[in-house]
Every structure is written in C-alpha cells, then in structure tokens.
Amino acid sequence: MRSKFLFTLVTVLFSFLTFSQTANNYTISFENAEHHEAQITAVFSNLENKVLKLRMSRTSPGRYALHEFAKNIYNVKAVDGKGNELTVTRANPHQWNIGKHDGTVKVTYTLFGNRGDGTYSQIDQTHAHLNIPATFMYALDYEHRPINVTFNVRKDLDWKIATQLKKTGNNTYYAPNLDYFMDSPTEISNHSVRSFTVENGTKKQKINFALHHNGTEAELDEYFEKVKKVVLTQQKIFGELPDFDFGEYTFLACYIPNASGDGMEHRNSTVLTSTRSLANGGLDINIGTVAHEFFHIWNVERIRPQTLEPFNYTEANMSGELWFAEGFTSYYTNLTLCRAGLITQKEYVERLAGGLNYVWNSPGRNYFNPIEMSYQAPFVDAAKSVDPVNRVNTFISYYTYGSVLGLALDLSLRNLDNDKTLDGFMKLVWKNYGKTEVPYTVRDIQYALQRYAGKEFADAFFSKYIFDSQMPDYKTLFSSVGISFVQDKKDELSLGARFSGFKVSSNPIVGGAAYKAGLSVGDEFVSINDQLITAETKPSEFFGQFRPNQTVKLIFKRFGKQKETMFTFDSNRDYTTKLQEKVTNREKKSRDNWLGSK
Structure with missing residues (x-):
C-alpha cells in the first residue's frame, strides 16, 4: 500500500533499512541492446524453507488494464547459494516456482523490450527505457523487503541514469519495498537534465527535468521555462507541493522517433514520451502532458482512491473514482x-467545445454514469481485444467526462457566495485526504463538497451528475463568465457514423442518421437518389448538394449484395464556445478570476 507510513520509513529509517534488513538485489545490463534485449540477475537470500515463487506483474502503477509482461521473459535459469543448478517450474503463465534451495536463489533471465511508453520497456542503442513491472520479476511473500538494483550502463553510448529511486552507489539504487520499486520508472540514455529549486513552506523541493531527445540544448532551455511555469502554477492551486520522499521530483521525458506517445504519473516522477520533437511542434504541444501528469502528484498519487489501495499486480485494478482522479486532472490540464x-484565454475557451460535444452528444450517458464509466478502465486503458466492441455508443472517456464535470463544478461554485472555487475545494480535499494520505471513496468526495459548499448544493450535484447522467446547464454557467455556448453548425450535415470514403467505418451512433437507416459498419454507398457513386466521386462535393432533414433513397452494398433504404440526413448538433467581447464588469472580473494567473 502507498501509505504515508511506508514512505516515512524512506526518509526516517533509510539507514536502518539498508543495513539491517535482507534486501532483494537486482542487476541489469544491456550488451545486446541492438536486439532489444536486457540481461537480468536477481538474488534472493535468507529465504524461508519453502518454494520461492517469482512472478511478472500483470499490471503497472497508473494503468488499470491487464498487461502480460511475462510474454517477454525467456532463458530463465536458477542456482542456489553454492552455484548448484535448481529446477524451475511454471505454476501459471506469469509465475516461476523454485524449490529445494539452500535459502539463497540466484535467477537469471533475458528480457525483450521494444515499446517506449508509460507501461512497457524499450531497449535499443538509443536508450534503456524501463518501466519496472515490465522488467523485473518479484518474489511473492517478500514484497516488504528493501530492493537494491544496479544498472550496468553502456559507457560506450554515454548513458546516464534518471529515476526517482534513491542513489546509494555509483550505479546502484534503492527502494524501500516492492511498491516503491514498481512505481519507479527509469530512463537510461545520453539525456540532458535541467533542475530548479522550489520554495515550499519551510522546505525546498528540487524539480528535475531529464530529457532524452535529438534536439538542441537551447530547445531544452526554452522548454524547461515552460515546465517551471506549469510547476509553479499548480503549486499555487494547492498552496504547496507534496513532500517528495527524497526531496526531489523528476520528469523522465523521451521525445524521440522510436518512442510511443504517452504520459504516466508516479509518486515522485512521471514518464513523458512522444515522437514529436521540440523543434517539430513539441515546444507547444508536449507541454499539455507535463501539466496533466504533474497535477497527478496531488490528485491520484496522494489524493488516492481507496479502490486502488493496495495496488494489485496480479489482477486488473478497477476504480469508480476515475472521473475525479483522471477527469478533474484533465480539467486542470489546459486551465494550468x-x-x-x-495558451491564451481565447485558445482555452475554444478548446472546451471538443470535450463538451463529445460528452453532450454521446449516447453512452444512457448506459453508464461517470462512476460506471470509470469501471470501464480495465477494458480501455491501453487494453486490447480482438473482437469488435460498441464503445462508440456505450463509452465516454472518464478523462473527458470528468473534465467537463470539473468545469461545471468550478463555474457553479463561482456562482455561489463567499468566493467558492474548485481550487478551494481541491485544497480541502488535499488537506483531508492527500496530505494525510487517507484513501477516499466517492462518498468521501461528496461529503467534502458538503462541508465546502453546503449539503444542498453537494447532494444536488452528485445526485444529478455523478450518480446519474444528467448534463449541467452549461449555457447559463458560461454566461456568468462572458462565454457563448451555441449550436451554430445546424446547416452542416451529420451522417451519424464515421466514413472512409463512402464506406461506413464505425458502428452508427444510436439515434443518428445511419443508425435510423439501418446501416452497419462495412456498408458501402452505391448511389443516392439514383446518382451513382464512382471511384472518382469526392465525398465533400457529393454530400454538399444535400441538406439536413432531407430524405433520400440510398442503395448500399452489404456482404457483396445491394440493398435499399431511405436515409434522412441529420444536422450537426455540436456547440461552439467563444469569448464574448461585450461583457459586464462582473462577467469580466469572474472570467479573469477563473482564467487569470494566480
């Protein structure tokens, strides 16, 4: 469990843990990096007289779905403390059992890794990008033990080590227990580092930004100035930074062509990966992930759902609070x-429309409320399935759903008396559940809102928008801060499904034009009102002759046979959000208090 007690041990009893407890020791080297392999040795000593059970995790901190890391492990061998070979058996696809040892077991194995993101590991001649659950076996029944890991870096490639783990030797690092180890991604590469110190009450906290990229030092300098602004802006929201366990926080950024775009929060660090270089738009675009992941040091890492404690490495981790943990974090991303x-106030406001339209127009609200949408995480959070699903109709991302609810709560609070804001509410939640590291439930958040804004307000918000799937009155909320919220695209057509050319490429949206016409994914238009569609026909020009609410005769092809149906074009129901130029002084003041620098 990520309890405050465990991490107090890190700072108060570090020396005691290091020298008085038996530690599990790992060594990893990368001689065959060009073929994406790492060689790993693990030594487990002072073992009980029973079978040693070694596992690869099936989950990764920050992810909620299953990931079968064991598939990338091979050449598993074991010897005892005298070097005698031991028999290794497989209890299940994720576990290796070793018996008849002498109290010490030395295991060696090969890891294949070639995905650089927030979940997997990637080993090549550019770097060793290591997410710990995807890299190291762990010993069941010995999760409480301290861990030492030595990274044998490639000196010929000028590799250096960046991690939240505590450095204890030249290339050796320490974790107080398995949970901290699993939560500590490590970037080994020829990266550059920038750091600055933040005043945090009576303490000073060090913020590091380690960047592995193919750009220039000047680009990193420019980008780091933006990172600093993000850190200081979010510090003001909560009034303080958390007490990082070793006094430092480290961004682990890989902006390289062979990475996969991602962001993944951890207790005292975060992984940031992108194929977009700083020179190729990353200076402006990548910073959003920085803002999202850093906000997580409060919201999810320390303000933590009870459903994620303790984190389970063998089963999917399901939580009904992700609309708050991920969604409210998403709300604060662009606001930061x-x-x-x-970004400008104009840019921020106009970006709001995308998320609002996605949630507002989705039929998914007919099936699941925000809590139940959060329960879908094990099926969608980097999870994969080979069978088709109907998520276009049944699922709304808890990131976006929670974000638009955070927006509604913020504006609603600002319409109350006594200067209520979402910032103030988040400070209260931080004080009660984050700083104390007491895991919360959905009801805890509701009760906190009762204390902050009153029982009537809190109960109404939760009953309508959290326990049910109603939508707030955004038009009225936006008007209080001088923002228009209008449907101004009604003259545009809506087909009610995604198309590839003239072929339906997604399940039709329930209630949309394609759905009402009885179309299905894979159906291909042949003609409309006897106008034949050919390979040269351009969709934009062809559909431009029709109008919303117009009904036409459609001939389409399904499974090689032609069928006929009547098709009624729908109108685009999307909203736009825009700053109003003519506003009252009160609206202007409210907007500036909301969007202005703090």
Missing part, C-alpha cells in the same frame, strides 16, 4: 496552461 500564460 492558460493561467501560466502558455
């Missing part, structure tokens, strides 16, 4: 950029 001056 706006307050930090990294």
Whole structure:
C-alpha cells in the first residue's frame, strides 16, 4: 500500500533499512541492446524453507488494464547459494516456482523490450527505457523487503541514469519495498537534465527535468521555462507541493522517433514520451502532458482512491473514482496552461467545445454514469481485444467526462457566495485526504463538497451528475463568465457514423442518421437518389448538394449484395464556445478570476 507510513520509513529509517534488513538485489545490463534485449540477475537470500515463487506483474502503477509482461521473459535459469543448478517450474503463465534451495536463489533471465511508453520497456542503442513491472520479476511473500538494483550502463553510448529511486552507489539504487520499486520508472540514455529549486513552506523541493531527445540544448532551455511555469502554477492551486520522499521530483521525458506517445504519473516522477520533437511542434504541444501528469502528484498519487489501495499486480485494478482522479486532472490540464500564460484565454475557451460535444452528444450517458464509466478502465486503458466492441455508443472517456464535470463544478461554485472555487475545494480535499494520505471513496468526495459548499448544493450535484447522467446547464454557467455556448453548425450535415470514403467505418451512433437507416459498419454507398457513386466521386462535393432533414433513397452494398433504404440526413448538433467581447464588469472580473494567473 502507498501509505504515508511506508514512505516515512524512506526518509526516517533509510539507514536502518539498508543495513539491517535482507534486501532483494537486482542487476541489469544491456550488451545486446541492438536486439532489444536486457540481461537480468536477481538474488534472493535468507529465504524461508519453502518454494520461492517469482512472478511478472500483470499490471503497472497508473494503468488499470491487464498487461502480460511475462510474454517477454525467456532463458530463465536458477542456482542456489553454492552455484548448484535448481529446477524451475511454471505454476501459471506469469509465475516461476523454485524449490529445494539452500535459502539463497540466484535467477537469471533475458528480457525483450521494444515499446517506449508509460507501461512497457524499450531497449535499443538509443536508450534503456524501463518501466519496472515490465522488467523485473518479484518474489511473492517478500514484497516488504528493501530492493537494491544496479544498472550496468553502456559507457560506450554515454548513458546516464534518471529515476526517482534513491542513489546509494555509483550505479546502484534503492527502494524501500516492492511498491516503491514498481512505481519507479527509469530512463537510461545520453539525456540532458535541467533542475530548479522550489520554495515550499519551510522546505525546498528540487524539480528535475531529464530529457532524452535529438534536439538542441537551447530547445531544452526554452522548454524547461515552460515546465517551471506549469510547476509553479499548480503549486499555487494547492498552496504547496507534496513532500517528495527524497526531496526531489523528476520528469523522465523521451521525445524521440522510436518512442510511443504517452504520459504516466508516479509518486515522485512521471514518464513523458512522444515522437514529436521540440523543434517539430513539441515546444507547444508536449507541454499539455507535463501539466496533466504533474497535477497527478496531488490528485491520484496522494489524493488516492481507496479502490486502488493496495495496488494489485496480479489482477486488473478497477476504480469508480476515475472521473475525479483522471477527469478533474484533465480539467486542470489546459486551465494550468492558460493561467501560466502558455495558451491564451481565447485558445482555452475554444478548446472546451471538443470535450463538451463529445460528452453532450454521446449516447453512452444512457448506459453508464461517470462512476460506471470509470469501471470501464480495465477494458480501455491501453487494453486490447480482438473482437469488435460498441464503445462508440456505450463509452465516454472518464478523462473527458470528468473534465467537463470539473468545469461545471468550478463555474457553479463561482456562482455561489463567499468566493467558492474548485481550487478551494481541491485544497480541502488535499488537506483531508492527500496530505494525510487517507484513501477516499466517492462518498468521501461528496461529503467534502458538503462541508465546502453546503449539503444542498453537494447532494444536488452528485445526485444529478455523478450518480446519474444528467448534463449541467452549461449555457447559463458560461454566461456568468462572458462565454457563448451555441449550436451554430445546424446547416452542416451529420451522417451519424464515421466514413472512409463512402464506406461506413464505425458502428452508427444510436439515434443518428445511419443508425435510423439501418446501416452497419462495412456498408458501402452505391448511389443516392439514383446518382451513382464512382471511384472518382469526392465525398465533400457529393454530400454538399444535400441538406439536413432531407430524405433520400440510398442503395448500399452489404456482404457483396445491394440493398435499399431511405436515409434522412441529420444536422450537426455540436456547440461552439467563444469569448464574448461585450461583457459586464462582473462577467469580466469572474472570467479573469477563473482564467487569470494566480
């Protein structure tokens, strides 16, 4: 469990843990990096007289779905403390059992890794990008033990080590227990580092930004100035930074062509990966992931759902609070950029429409409320399935759903008396559940809102928007801060499904034009009102002759046979959000208090 007690041990009893407890020791080297392999040795000593059970995790901190890391492990061998070979058996696809040892077991194995993101590991001649659950076996029944890991870096490639683990030797690092180890991604590469110190009450906290990229030092300098603005802006929201366990926080950024785009929060660090270089738009675009992941040091890492404690490495981790943990974090992502001056108020406001339209127009609200949408995480959070699903109709991302609810709560609070804001509410939640590291439930958040804004307000918000799937009155909420919220695209057509050319490429949206016409994914238009569609026909020009609510005769092809149906074009129901130029002084003040720098 990520309890405050465990991490107090890190700072208070570090020396005691290091020298008085038996530690599990790992060594990893990368001689065959060009073929994406790492060689790993693990030594487990002072074992009980029973079978040693070694596992590869099936989950990774920050992810909620299953990931079969064991598939990338091979050449597993074991010897005892005298070097005698031991028999290794497989209890299940994820576990290796070793018996008849002498109290010490030395295991060696090969890891294949070639995905650089927030979950997997990637080993090549550019770097060793290591997510710990995807890299190291762990010993069941010995999760409480301290862990030492030695990284044998490639000196010929000028590799250096960046990690939240505590450095104890030249290339050796320490974790107080398995949970901290699993939560500590490590970037080994020829990267550059920038650091600055933040005043945090009576303490000073060090913020490091380690960047592995193919760009220039000047680009990193420019980008790091933006990172600093993000950190300081979010510090003001909560009034303080958390007490990082070793006094430092480290961004682990890989902006390289062979990475996969991702962001993944951890207790005192975060992984940031992108194929987009700083020179190729990354200076402006990548910073959003920085803002999202850093906000997580409060919201999810320390303000933590009870459903994620303790984190389970053998089963999917399901939580009904992700609309708050991920969604409210998503709300603050662009808001942080706006307050930090990294995007304009106009840019921020106009971006709101995308998320609002996605949630507002989705039939998914007919099936699941935000809590139940959060329960879908094990099926969608980097999870894969080979069978088709109907998520276009049944699922709304808890990131976006929670974000638009965070927006509604913020504006609703600002319409109350006594200067209520979402910032103030998040500070209260931080004080009660984050700083104390007491895991929360959905009801705890509701009760916290009762204390902050009153029982009537809190109960109404939760009953309508959290326990049910109603939508707030955004038009009224936006008007209080001088923002228009209008449907101004009604003259545009809506087909009610995604198309590839003239072929339906997604399940039709329930209630949309394609759905009402009885179309299905894979159906291909042949003609409309006897106008034949050919390979030269351009969709934009062809559909441009029709109008919303117009009904036409459609001939389409399904499974090689032609069928006929009547098709009624729908109108685009999307909203736009825009700053109003003519506003009252009160609206202007409210908007600036909301979006302005703090």
